[in-house]
Amino acid sequence: MIAFHxxxxxxxxxxxxxxxxxGVLSTSAAAAEVDFGxxxxxxxxxxxxxxxxxxxxxxxxxxxxxxxxxxxxxDGKLYVRRRSEQVVFADKLNGGxxxxxxxxxxxxxxxxxxxxxxxxxxxxxxxxxxxxxxxALSLGDPDPSARVDAIKAITQSADPAMRxxxxxxxxxxxxxxxVAAVQTAIVVFDLDADDPDVRLDAIDTASSNLSAxxxxxxxxxxxxxxxxPALRDxxxxxxxxxxxxxxxxxxxxxxxxGLSLGSILVLxxxxxxxxxxxxxxxxxxxxxxxxxxxxxxxxxxxLMPNAIGWSLLVAVPAAFLVxxxxxxxxxxxxxxxxxxxxxxTLLATFGISLILQQAVRSIFSPLNRSVLTPEWMSGSLEITxxxxxxxxxxxxLLFAGIVFLLLQLVLQRTRLGLEVRAVTxxxxxxxxxxxxxxxxxxxxxxxxxxxxxxAGVALSxxxxxxxxxxQGYLVDSFMVVVFGGVGNLWGTLVxxxxxxxxxxxxxxAAGAVVAKILVLVFIILFIQKRPRGLFPQKGRAAxx
Amino acid sequence: MNLKRYSATLLSVATLIxxxxxxxxxxxxVGVLHSLSGTMAISETTLKDTILxxxxxxxxxxxxxxxxxxxxxxxxxxxxxxxAEKARELISKKKVDVVFGCWTSVSRKSVLPVFEELxxxxxxxxxxxxxxxxxxxxxxxxxPNQQAIPAVDYLMDEIGAKRWILAGTDYVYPxxxxxxxxxxxxxxxxxxxxxxxxxxxxxxxxWQSIVSDIKKFGSTGMxxxxxxxxxxxxxxxxxxELGNQGISAEDIPVMAFSVGEEELSGIDTGPLVGHLAAWNxxxxxxxxxxxxxxDQWLKFIDDSDRVTNDPMEAHYIGFKMWVExxxxxxxxxxxxxxxxxxxxxxxxxxxxxxxxxxNHHITKPVLIGEIQDDGQFDIVWQTRGTVVGDAWSDFxxxxxxxTADWMPPLGCGNxxxxxxxxxxxxxx
Numbered sequence: 001m002i003a004f005h006x007x008x009x010x011x012x013x014x015x016x017x018x019x020x021x022x023g024v025l026s027t028s029a030a031a032a033e034v035d036f037g038x039x040x041x042x043x044x045x046x047x048x049x050x051x052x053x054x055x056x057x058x059x060x061x062x063x064x065x066x067x068x069x070x071x072x073x074x075d076g077k078l079y080v081r082r083r084s085e086q087v088v089f090a091d092k093l094n095g096g097x098x099x100x101x102x103x104x105x106x107x108x109x110x111x112x113x114x115x116x117x118x119x120x121x122x123x124x125x126x127x128x129x130x131x132x133x134x135x136a137l138s139l140g141d142p143d144p145s146a147r148v149d150a151i152k153a154i155t156q157s158a159d160p161a162m163r164x165x166x167x168x169x170x171x172x173x174x175x176x177x178x179v180a181a182v183q184t185a186i187v188v189f190d191l192d193a194d195d196p197d198v199r200l201d202a203i204d205t206a207s208s209n210l211s212a213x214x215x216x217x218x219x220x221x222x223x224x225x226x227x228x229p230a231l232r233d234x235x236x237x238x239x240x241x242x243x244x245x246x247x248x249x250x251x252x253x254x255x256x257x258g259l260s261l262g263s264i265l266v267l268x269x270x271x272x273x274x275x276x277x278x279x280x281x282x283x284x285x286x287x288x289x290x291x292x293x294x295x296x297x298x299x300x301x302x303l304m305p306n307a308i309g310w311s312l313l314v315a316v317p318a319a320f321l322v323x324x325x326x327x328x329x330x331x332x333x334x335x336x337x338x339x340x341x342x343x344x345t346l347l348a349t350f351g352i353s354l355i356l357q358q359a360v361r362s363i364f365s366p367l368n369r370s371v372l373t374p375e376w377m378s379g380s381l382e383i384t385x386x387x388x389x390x391x392x393x394x395x396x397l398l399f400a401g402i403v404f405l406l407l408q409l410v411l412q413r414t415r416l417g418l419e420v421r422a423v424t425x426x427x428x429x430x431x432x433x434x435x436x437x438x439x440x441x442x443x444x445x446x447x448x449x450x451x452x453x454x455a456g457v458a459l460s461x462x463x464x465x466x467x468x469x470x471q472g473y474l475v476d477s478f479m480v481v482v483f484g485g486v487g488n489l490w491g492t493l494v495x496x497x498x499x500x501x502x503x504x505x506x507x508x509a510a511g512a513v514v515a516k517i518l519v520l521v522f523i524i525l526f527i528q529k530r531p532r533g534l535f536p537q538k539g540r541a542a543x544x
Numbered sequence: 545m546n547l548k549r550y551s552a553t554l555l556s557v558a559t560l561i562x563x564x565x566x567x568x569x570x571x572x573x574v575g576v577l578h579s580l581s582g583t584m585a586i587s588e589t590t591l592k593d594t595i596l597x598x599x600x601x602x603x604x605x606x607x608x609x610x611x612x613x614x615x616x617x618x619x620x621x622x623x624x625x626x627x628a629e630k631a632r633e634l635i636s637k638k639k640v641d642v643v644f645g646c647w648t649s650v651s652r653k654s655v656l657p658v659f660e661e662l663x664x665x666x667x668x669x670x671x672x673x674x675x676x677x678x679x680x681x682x683x684x685x686x687x688p689n690q691q692a693i694p695a696v697d698y699l700m701d702e703i704g705a706k707r708w709i710l711a712g713t714d715y716v717y718p719x720x721x722x723x724x725x726x727x728x729x730x731x732x733x734x735x736x737x738x739x740x741x742x743x744x745x746x747x748x749x750x751w752q753s754i755v756s757d758i759k760k761f762g763s764t765g766m767x768x769x770x771x772x773x774x775x776x777x778x779x780x781x782x783x784x785e786l787g788n789q790g791i792s793a794e795d796i797p798v799m800a801f802s803v804g805e806e807e808l809s810g811i812d813t814g815p816l817v818g819h820l821a822a823w824n825x826x827x828x829x830x831x832x833x834x835x836x837x838x839d840q841w842l843k844f845i846d847d848s849d850r851v852t853n854d855p856m857e858a859h860y861i862g863f864k865m866w867v868e869x870x871x872x873x874x875x876x877x878x879x880x881x882x883x884x885x886x887x888x889x890x891x892x893x894x895x896x897x898x899x900x901x902x903n904h905h906i907t908k909p910v911l912i913g914e915i916q917d918d919g920q921f922d923i924v925w926q927t928r929g930t931v932v933g934d935a936w937s938d939f940x941x942x943x944x945x946x947t948a949d950w951m952p953p954l955g956c957g958n959x960x961x962x963x964x965x966x967x968x969x970x971x972x
Contacts, residue, residue, distance in 0.1 A: 048924070076916045092918060096848045115835050119828070121922035123914055124703075124818045128794045156794070212763040212795065219765025250756070257752040264750070358581060366585035368780070372812050380788055390788035393752070463749040463781045464811065468583050472747045507753045512744040513714050 036063045037104045040087050043073065044080045048126050055126070059133040067137050069103055074130045078103065079117040090117055132157025136165055144175040151178065155185040155213065163189040184209060191217040196227075200234055207238035210249075210386025215242060242386075249387040254504055260393040262500025263400035267458055268473040269480035269492050270407065271451035277487025278424045278444050281335055282342055284349040286477060287470025288356040289449045292326055293319035293456020294465045295360060298369045309374040312457060319453035326356075327449020328442055336441070353470070360467045368466035377461060396458045403454060404493055410447070411489065420444050424487055483523050485533030495534055499523075571614040572607075572876055574599055575634040577645025577655070577666075582622025586776065587855075588647050590806060591669060592617060594856045595644045597844040598863040608870055616640050624654045631655040635664045641876035642667070642866055644859055649673060649716050656681065665878050667866065669858035671801060671823075673720035677935040677948035677957035679882065682865070683905045684858040686824050687933040688724050694910040695799050695822035696725060696771065698925050700732065703797060705769035707738045709758055711782075714743040718773035721801070725771060727939040738766070748778045751785040759789060762796045770798040779803055780811045787815025793914070794818065805851035808919040816915045824894075824908040825857035826921045831895035851919070861898045861906065864890040869900075886951055896930055903948035903957075905933025 039061060042054040055073070058066060072078045072089050079090040079098070088109060090098040098117055100109040122130065135153035138146065154162045163186060170182050187209065190202035203221065206214045221227060221235040272286045296319040301311045330352055338345045377395055380388040411417035419440050422430040431437050459469065484495030499519060506515040530536070576595050578588035599615045607613060616638045620627040627646065634640045635658070642665045646652045649672050659666050659680040671686040699705040708729055712718025722741055729739060740761050742754060762768035774782055779800070786798070799820040805827050808816070827838065837860065842848055869885035870876050885900050892898040892908070899907045907930040913921025936943040936958070948957045956966035 076918070076922070096842070114838075118830060119922065121914075121924070123922070123924040124794045124797060127818060212759070215763045216765040223765070246760075250760075253756055254753065257750075257756070260752065261750050361581065361585060366581075366589055367806070367809065368586065368777075368811060370809075370811050373784070373814075378788065378814075380790060388790065390752075390785070392784075392788060462784070464777050466586065466777065468747070468777065472749065503750075504753055508757060511742065512748060512754065516745060 036061050036065070040069055040103050041085065043069075043078065044085065044087060044120050048123050051120070051122070052126055052129055055130055055133060059137060065104070065106065067134060070130055070134050070137075072103070073120060073122060074127060074134065076119065076122065078120045080120055081112070081117055082115070087120070088117065090119075128157050129159070132159055132162065136162060139165070139169050144178050147173075147175070147178045148181045151181045151185050155188050158213075160189065160192065188214060188217070191221070196231060200231060203231065203234045203238050207241040208385070210242055210245060210384075215239070218242070246386060252387060254508070255501070256389055256393070258501035258504035259497065260397055260500070261504055262497035263397045264458070264462070265476055265480050265500050266493055266496035267396070267400045267403065267455040268452075269477040269484075269496055270404065270489065271448040271455065272477045273448075273481045273484070273487070273489060273492040274407075274451065275445055275448035276481055278420055278448075279339075279441060280342070281339075281445070282346045282349065283330075283335075283448075284346060284474065285330060285353040285356060286452055287472070287474035288353045289323045289327055289452035289470070290456040290459060290473055291360065291465075291467070291470040292323050292356070293453030294371070294460040294469055295364065295369070295456075296322045296453065297457045297460040298364075298371050298465055301372060308372050309376060311372075312374060312377075312461075315457045315460075316454055319457045320450040321453075323453025323456070324446040324450035327452075328446045330449075331442060331445040335445070336438075339441075353474075357467045357470075364467075366467060368464040371460040371465045373461055392461050396461065399458055403451065404489070407451065408489060416440075416443060479520070479523055482527065483533055485535035488533075488535045491533055491535035571612050572609070572870075573638060573640040574613055574615050575638065575640035575643035575645070576615055576617045577620060577627065577630055577634060577643050578647070579622040580617075580619040584622040584647055584651075587806065590853070591644070591647070591855055591859055593845060594841075594859045595863065597841065598860065600844070601840070602863075602867060608867060609874070609876075620645075620651070624648075624650050627651045627654045628658050631658040631664070631666075632662070635659075635662045641665070641878075642881070644669070644862065646670070647855075652681070663878050665866070665881060667859070667862035669855045669862060671854070673717045674724075674935055674937055675720060675940075675943055677903050677905075677950075679904075679950055679957060680878070681904060682862060682885070682900065683933065683935075684862040684865075685855060686908060686910075687905055687935060688721055688937055689934040690824060690908050690910055690931050691801055691822050692721050692725055692771075693728060694927060694931070695801070695820075695912060696728060698820075698822070698912050699769045699771070699797070699799055702925060703769060704767045705797075706734075706766040707740075707761065707764065707768040708734065709740045709742065709761060709768065709770040710773075711742045711744070711754070711758075711770055712773035713746055713748070713775035713778060715746070715775070718743070718775070721773050722771075724937045724939050727941075731939065744774070744778060746775065746778070748774075749781045751782045755782070755785045755789050755791065758786075758796065759791055762791075768796050770796060772798050772800040773802065774800070775802055776807060779807065783816045783819065792818065793820070799912075803915075804853040804855075805919060805921070806853045808915065809849075809851050813915060813917055813919050817917055819915050820912055820924075821915065821921060822910065822912050823854040823921075824910060825854045825892070826911055826913050826923055827852045828913070828920045828923060829894045829911070831893065833891055833895060834893045837893050857893045861890060861892055865898070865900055865906075882950070898930070901932055902951045903933070903935045904950060905935055907932050 039054060039058045043051055043058065045051045045054060055070060058070065077089055077091065079088050080086065081088060087103040089101040089103055093099055093111060097111050097113050099111050102109055131153045135150035138150050141147055141150065151166065154166065166182050166185055170179065173179050173182065187202050187205050190198050191206060193199045193202065203218065206218060218235045218239050222232055222239060268290060272283065275281050275283050297312065297315040300315040300318055301308060304311050304314065334348050334352065335345060338348060373392065377392045380390040381394060382388045411420060419435050422435055423437055423440050427437060463469065480492055480496045480499060483499065484491030503515050503519055506518055510518060574595065576592050578592040579585050580589055580592060596615055599613045602608060603612050616634060618630045618634060620630045631643065634643055644667045646655060646668050647670050652668055655666065656678060660678060664680055666681045667684055668681055669684050671691050672683065674687045710722045710725055712722055726739060726741065744754065758770060797820055799822060801822060803821050804823060838852055841852055842850060865885055865888050866881065868888045868890060869881045873880035873884035886902050887900065889897050889899040894909055896909055901907065909930050910927045911923050912925040913923050916922055935948040936946040938944055945960050945962045946958050947961060949959065950957065959966045
């Protein structure tokens with residue numbers, strides 16, 4: 001002690017500084033590691049607020065595993081070991097249990113049972129915040145589209161601190177799309193700015209942005225009594241402009257919805273139109289043929305789990321073949337004995353539909369099966385801000401068009417088509433001309449059933465794949481065929497599209513239930529007036 | 545070799561002859577009235593298996609009153625009138641002592657007169673719209689105040705929802721629940737222009753315009769939430785459309801009352817992540833008793849991919865309560881069990897206690913979960929204790945004054961406090 005006092009004060013200070021500096025230099029790497037470990041551990045907090053705080057401090061640590069840990073947490077795969085409280089990445093194993101990897105070091109920890117680990121849960125707010133944090137860290141991504149996505153996520157997270165990060169990012173940015181995205185994002189942040197002029201400018205610019213977030217903020221400003229009248233008026237004006245645009249887009253949207261519903265009706269009905277129209281067979285099992293197509297999609301996806309994107313392309317021909325085979329089996333085993341006896345056919349095919357449903361329940365279980373949607377069919381195509389068309393509907397609309405054209409081609413340009421048309425118009429005469437009507441019957445029924453299967457592939461992307469899938473579409477299909485005129489493909493097309501359109505125009509005003517009833521009433525009245533539908537068959541055969 | 549086969553045959557013949565005698569003479573029969581075919585098979589088959597598992601477990605533990613239990617399974621095939629016929633068959637012909645069954649409200653309404661006429665016992669395991677209390681029925685699922693009301697409270701207090709979309713399938717449960725919710729929201733000061741009610745037919749699959757409407761309704765600057773009573777099959781296309789139109793759970797959360805683990809196991813859960821469900825039990829509940837139950841179930845059903853869900857827990861609780869009541873009464877006589885069961889407490893699967901109340905409803909905790917990618921729920925909120933099931937909602941004008949109490953001196957399922965009258969069992 002005395003010795004220290006003897007030393008001059010400046011020397012003591014200098015000595016201390018040197019020691020501290022050396023310590024910092026030598027241990028900084030280890031300290032960061034310890035820090036990282038401690039912060040990762042603190043993610044396992046009880047309340048979501050504390051988890052949020054921990055995630056924010058984690059994002060501030062420049063560590064190679066930071067993004068990985070945050071992403072794993074977002075994906076819901078961050079767990080904690082019950083006994084040691086060690087934070088781990090857990091992957092579910094087939095047949096129960098988890099495979100564990102240490103979150104801090106990345107060491108493989110082997111597998112563990114369900115009881116050994118506990119999940120670090122996230123809720124919606126936390127998920128949004130995590131997405132923002134990860135996005136901020138990935139602004140440096142070399143891929144411009146990844147940067148645009150990151151900027152969108154940052155805007156969504158609505159964290160005011162992010163504005164400066166974006167502003168700084170703008171300086172070094174060269175890609176024009178990214179610059180535009182950043183500018184839009186900054187406008188959104190500026191709507192909450194303290195400076196009234198900045199705010200006013202932002203409100204003005206924002207009127208060209210139709211995103212829900214902007215509308216929300218503008219509405220809030222328009223309702224806020226604490227802001228200046230000028231701001232409020234500007235907000236109201238901007239909102240008005242947005243409203244007009246939205247209403248215009250809504251019209252376009254409704255038209256698209258109608259077309260889309262119509263295309264599904266056409267797809268479901270067109271197979272029936274062939275069997276019903278050509279052969280006069282009321283096939284109550286038509287819905288189940290659609291269902292078989294959907295289950296074929298499921299099986300195809302099971303067989304090629306690593307290529308979901310391609311699975312649908314494989315499923316289309318597969319479903320056609322499977323459903324066609326089942327259809328031909330039904331025709332050969334039951335229907336051919338009942339030609340010309342519509343009531344018996346109706347009952348027999350109804351029985352077949354029940355058998356098929358229960359068969360599917362026994363083979364696949366009564367539970368719905370999960371058919372995955374490929375990446376390219378998810379999300380929507382943004383035409384302009386505020387007008388977006390969902391991809392799955394768009395593809396199905398195109399698909400329905402292709403199926404229709406192919407079918408027309410088969411019926412108009414091939415020998416089979418010629419024979420089918422001949423049999424449709426007059427069976428006896430066609431037979432007299434040397435057409436083997438039995439063969440035509442088999443092929444026609446197979447064709448109709450196959451098209452139903454193809455419709456099933458499309459429907460598997462929209463609705464549940466379960467034993468009851470077909471039932472919902474049977475009545476609709478009959479409606480379309482009867483309305484369009486039996487045995488006329490163009491009639492089916494026009495009827496399907498117009499019924500879809502009418503339904504969607506009525507729906508916003510009348511509600512889904514009433515809209516459906518109105519359409520049904522309309523068809524009943526229409527059939528009273530024109531019993532043969534929109535496009536009745538002409539010729540002598542139509543008279544008997 | 546020959547001798548072996550001969551003796552084996554002899555043995556099986558002997559078993560064949562002996563078994564019915566052994567079973568017929570000294571077993572307690574447990575009826576199972578769940579659809580194993582038709583549209584409801586998807587949900588109800590699991591419940592049949594749950595009861596079979598419980599019966600099996602009870603038998604391994606020495607049976608009940610010194611007798612073995614025997615499950616009698618019938619298939620009402622999702623056909624409502626057939627439910628009544630099968631119920632009559634179970635009670636009058638098969639002489640069962642208790643029935644576990646029904647899923648839809650309409651099937652329950654269909655069997656109700658049969659149980660009341662023949663004085664049977666029915667344990668009903670599914671959340672329902674309330675407005676009913678029968679002497680012969682024990683409601684082990686949630687009443688609206690044990691699911692719908694707390695869920696709306698959560699959306700209001702935790703999420704800050706100001707605008708409400710009540711979307712449902714067009715039948716009795718959503719209509720009644722939405723009526724109660726609308727009255728509740730109005731009592732909380734929500735204006736009618738901030739409530740949108742929408743009904744769709746069963747199995748509705750084209751959600752484009754409705755989702756577009758929801759989007760529009762939710763873009764007015766006030767936090768909007770959807771309360772969904774949409775039934776089973778229509779849910780997948782609904783959530784898919786929400787996802788495709790770019791509405792995430794963070795923008796407009798959907799709180800569902802009929803989407804559970806079983807429903808999620810058959811679908812691509814990607815678009816659903818973050819949306820909410822309110823139940824009284826989740827498979828992800830962190831309790832030892834739940835882990836034991838899951839292990840027991842996976843072993844019984846012999847498939848490690850199967851899940852457990854809320855109605856299964858309700859059957860678990862109902863079965864345990866019935867066993868305790870039979871032990872207490874010392875007999876399986878329905879009237880004795882009806883008297884004995886009120887006040888019986890058994891552990892539930894979330895680490896608490898379920899008690900049978902005099903109105904034949906039970907106490908339950910309410911849990912809110914967010915849907916995860918793996919088809920499970922992350923529990924984000926739960927009530928502190930348990931909530932007592934309320935048969936007659938306090939938020940509907942007609943039922944506010946009605947109370948149910950099957951204990952003496954009242955002994956009535958719909959007693960009007962104001963008029964002091966009991967209006968009989970078949971109150972509508």
